[in-house]
Amino acid sequence: MNVELWTTASCTTILAVAVFICLFEGRRRSQELLRDVPMPGGASLLWGHERMVSQMSVGEAYAQWMDQLHSQTIKIRGALFKPDILVVADPLAATHIMQRHVYDYPHSDVVRPRIARLLGRSLGWVEGETEHKRMRNLVAPSLAPDALRSGTADTYGAAEKLADNLEMHLLEHGGSTVVSIVDWVNQATLEAIGRLGFGHDFGGGRNGDAQKILGVWRTMAAMGVSRVGPMAVMMLRRFPIFNSLPLKALRVQGDVRKTIHEGVAKELLRRNASTDLRIRDNDLLARLISAHEAGSIEADELMDHISMFIMAGSETTAQSLAYAIWELALNPHVQTRLREEATAYHGSPSYDDLQTQLPYLDAVTREVLRLHPALPYMERVSSKEDVLPLRHPITGKQGQELSSIPIAAGQTVIIPITTINTMCSVWGDGKKFRPDRWMGDLPPKDLCSTGWSRMLTFSDGPRICIGYKFAILQFKVILLTLVRRFEFKDTGVRVIDKVASSLQPVVQGQEELGPRLPVHVSLC
Numbered sequence: 001m002n003v004e005l006w007t008t009a010s011c012t013t014i015l016a017v018a019v020f021i022c023l024f025e026g027r028r029r030s031q032e033l034l035r036d037v038p039m040p041g042g043a044s045l046l047w048g049h050e051r052m053v054s055q056m057s058v059g060e061a062y063a064q065w066m067d068q069l070h071s072q073t074i075k076i077r078g079a080l081f082k083p084d085i086l087v088v089a090d091p092l093a094a095t096h097i098m099q100r101h102v103y104d105y106p107h108s109d110v111v112r113p114r115i116a117r118l119l120g121r122s123l124g125w126v127e128g129e130t131e132h133k134r135m136r137n138l139v140a141p142s143l144a145p146d147a148l149r150s151g152t153a154d155t156y157g158a159a160e161k162l163a164d165n166l167e168m169h170l171l172e173h174g175g176s177t178v179v180s181i182v183d184w185v186n187q188a189t190l191e192a193i194g195r196l197g198f199g200h201d202f203g204g205g206r207n208g209d210a211q212k213i214l215g216v217w218r219t220m221a222a223m224g225v226s227r228v229g230p231m232a233v234m235m236l237r238r239f240p241i242f243n244s245l246p247l248k249a250l251r252v253q254g255d256v257r258k259t260i261h262e263g264v265a266k267e268l269l270r271r272n273a274s275t276d277l278r279i280r281d282n283d284l285l286a287r288l289i290s291a292h293e294a295g296s297i298e299a300d301e302l303m304d305h306i307s308m309f310i311m312a313g314s315e316t317t318a319q320s321l322a323y324a325i326w327e328l329a330l331n332p333h334v335q336t337r338l339r340e341e342a343t344a345y346h347g348s349p350s351y352d353d354l355q356t357q358l359p360y361l362d363a364v365t366r367e368v369l370r371l372h373p374a375l376p377y378m379e380r381v382s383s384k385e386d387v388l389p390l391r392h393p394i395t396g397k398q399g400q401e402l403s404s405i406p407i408a409a410g411q412t413v414i415i416p417i418t419t420i421n422t423m424c425s426v427w428g429d430g431k432k433f434r435p436d437r438w439m440g441d442l443p444p445k446d447l448c449s450t451g452w453s454r455m456l457t458f459s460d461g462p463r464i465c466i467g468y469k470f471a472i473l474q475f476k477v478i479l480l481t482l483v484r485r486f487e488f489k490d491t492g493v494r495v496i497d498k499v500a501s502s503l504q505p506v507v508q509g510q511e512e513l514g515p516r517l518p519v520h521v522s523l524c
């Protein structure tokens, strides 16, 4: 063997041993600190518990294990010999992470590169307190209640356009037909964020740009819910370096951001330059452009804020609305009662009336957002050692009661939003769709999360969803408009909740068709 070859071989071996020692050491330390945290049985040697999580309907596996182990804090075995993953539904521990120490728990190596590819290096991606606060302060006024008050009429405009298009579609089909409702409501939510944030008309969510954006998103989501989707997540969780490989599953994520940048974002900037744009003083685009002109943000950041807000501002609300209509189809008595309230109110309720004058619409909204959170879980990694306080102590290996657990730096932590929002030990009949719960007694506050409405649907603390008030406005306006004009009926299919970046409904037996939520619609 010549010297060069020998040196290369030795270096490679030393590197491989070093990587192995680091991985092993990280695993050992994390296992040691989590030794008292209960773990369910049945892990596969290769896939740990992670594959089971992805095979069941969203949140189901965690709920079952937490019930079995009588604990809201558990650990699961990671796939491909990854160190154990901590799953935290305990309200005090979740509040500790999201409220008080959110900057010590950045997004994981699966989540952050995905956000960068899909939506851009904007607010949901940025880490570190200073940079995060800077971005948040830049965009927050555009989504504050005053901005929403002046944007309410535009949101009604988007909802009416959807209702008109749907009515036309039904008339072409003899007055009633089955539609995949997600695709329809997504047109309205895209139109609504276009109008509110950017003074932009997406042609009711049906023009060329809108169709391209919704099309690439659908392709990405279909791949995410296919068999390769969960595999890719497990591989990336274990080997983050795969994030830089030219894999198809990753490339289609990048297509979403690219489509927005090359289409609507360029068009907005072109029209701004020719002053052909209807910008409200405080709207998102106006704020971004003045920050760019003042030299406080680069062009790349400007473009990424546009892609982030167009997608985050439309897709999540569309999923939630689609599930709302599906629940109305499954629960005709709720639908009738909601329609009665909606038609008893004459005209279009203002932003403030929507908060107080339609109590049943409010209850239905909260119940759908509780049961079907559009982001079913959050995944974080501790950047330093920490001690997690617990509201519900766990019993250690020696039978001792532990009201806190130590966390190693680098520990992956999952906060299972769906499981937290629906836990029967907190909510009683937590898996049942029952809007009336919001008009009666709610679970005691100390058993619940400190997020909006005692849930974690919009996260909590300094990184709580910045668009949640707009999401609720869109949700109520579109649901109110649709329930006044259409009747929804169940089609009898069984739906399984999957995740591809966000919650995605899949029809059992028709998985190959990708995310769909079929509902029978007719004119009222």
Ligand code: HEM
Residues within 6 Å of the ligand: 123, 124, 125, 136, 143, 193, 308, 309, 312, 313, 314, 316, 317, 320, 373, 374, 375, 378, 379, 456, 457, 458, 459, 462, 463, 464, 465, 466, 467, 468, 470, 471
């Ligand atoms: C029902 C609809 C929505 C749901 C359930 C939802 C949920 C969430 C959740 C759980 C997070 C935290 C994610 C994490 O930290 O890992 C988040 C963050 C975020 N959401 Fe939403 N969201 C919704 C609608 C919206 C809308 C309408 C917008 C914009 C107009 C928006 C923009 C954002 C942004 C920019 C962030 C990052 C905030 C930060 O890190 O400071 N979301 N959302």
